[in-house]
Amino acid sequence: MLKFHLIRICLLAVAISLGIYGQSLADFSASIFTSFHPTAYLTAYTALSLILFATVPIISRKNRALFSSYLVLTLACTIPVSWFSLFVTIMWWG
Secondary structure: OHHHHHHHHHHHHHHHHHHHHHHHHHHHHHHHOOOOOHHHHHHHHHHHHHHHHHHHHHHOOOOHHHHHHHHHHHHHHHHHHHHHHHHHHHHHHO
């Protein structure tokens, strides 16, 4: 059971990190891989963050008690991080 909690918490941590630090990661990725514009990297990181946020409640739906607690935890993290990430992505797209 601890393994499943650890996986879910790690997914949330990665999603939060991608959402918050996506702009820095996009600049870093663009400096290493120059084939794409940094905006494309930022869009990919934002989409990946949203997908990871959506994955946590989906993989917890078998257990009702865990589903409701992880849904509340995910929504509490998703709303501010996703709004910030989407705002930054929209500003980069101009």
